[in-house]
Amino acid sequence: MQPIDCLISTPDKGSAGKTGLWRTYKPIVDEKKCNSCMVCWLYCPENVITEGEKCIEIDYEYCKGCGICCEVCAKKAIKMVLEE
Ligand code: SF4
Ligand code: SF4
Structure with missing residues (x-):
């Protein structure tokens, strides 16, 4: 029987x-709204x-702009703006 190979990607800074x-x-980020809850x-x-x-x-060299942080922030402290 052949061994089964697979690749597992683990989310981490710069893994891609x-x-x-x-x-x-x-x-x-609006620093007036953010309470550093870290969600x-x-x-x-x-x-x-x-x-x-x-x-x-946020490290913008690696932030891919997915918007998940904006979605999960209960304080609405993150706004997604069109990249210049
Ligand atoms: S989830 Fe919102 S309030 Fe919490 S640390 Fe992130 S930006 Fe700040
Ligand atoms: S948009 Fe937010 S959640 Fe997505 S990579 Fe950038 S900092 Fe992380």
Whole structure:
């Protein structure tokens, strides 16, 4: 019997290269609304959200603009804006 090979992708920062190049929309955080609950960090598939001094910070080199962080934020602190 032949061995079965498979590839398993684990979400992590940069596991698919500089995924920031894929982005059409960019998540922008309103630091006045963000309470640093880190729910967005929990859901971000690229693992690019970190805790900053005032609120979260996003590594735009790898953020692919999927918008999941915006969807899960109960405080509506993240807005997706068209990339310039
Ligand atoms: S989910 Fe919203 S409020 Fe919570 S850390 Fe993320 S941006 Fe801030
Ligand atoms: S849009 Fe939000 S959830 Fe998606 S990769 Fe960027 S920071 Fe992560």
